[in-house]
Amino acid sequence: MQEFFQNGAVFLWAALAVLTFIIGRKQGAVGYLLSVFFIFMAVWYGLRTFGGLPVFDGAMSYVFRGILLVFLIVIIAVWYRGRKKQAELDAALKAHAENCGCKDCRDRRA
Numbered sequence: 001m002q003e004f005f006q007n008g009a010v011f012l013w014a015a016l017a018v019l020t021f022i023i024g025r026k027q028g029a030v031g032y033l034l035s036v037f038f039i040f041m042a043v044w045y046g047l048r049t050f051g052g053l054p055v056f057d058g059a060m061s062y063v064f065r066g067i068l069l070v071f072l073i074v075i076i077a078v079w080y081r082g083r084k085k086q087a088e089l090d091a092a093l094k095a096h097a098e099n100c101g102c103k104d105c106r107d108r109r110a
């Protein structure tokens with residue numbers, strides 16, 4: 001039964017990788033980054049489950065945590081930058097009235 005759950009974890013990470021890749025096609029960088037992250041998780045769990053490597057013990061566990069931390073920081077940084085960009089875009093749009101006649105607004109209404 002324990003083996004079932006160990007294999008299940010690998011497939012769960014792999015499924016999440018596929019899912020976030022699909023999301024990435026719509027959401028862009030953050031989705032793809034999450035996909036890469038879940039691929040890494042699938043490989044790491046796979047090394048233990050199918051390769052029998054002690055990837056959660058000793059020095060390997062610190063490598064694992066270090067990589068998790070780097071992913072976390074990069075994903076948050078990219079997500080935050082994307083949000084900031086979107087907020088700036090929204091603010092720029094708000095500055096124009098509904099019947100604004102500038103070229104940007106005319107293009108947008110067209």
Ligand SMILES: [Zn+2]
Nearest residue numbers: 096100102105
């Ligand atoms: Zn305008």
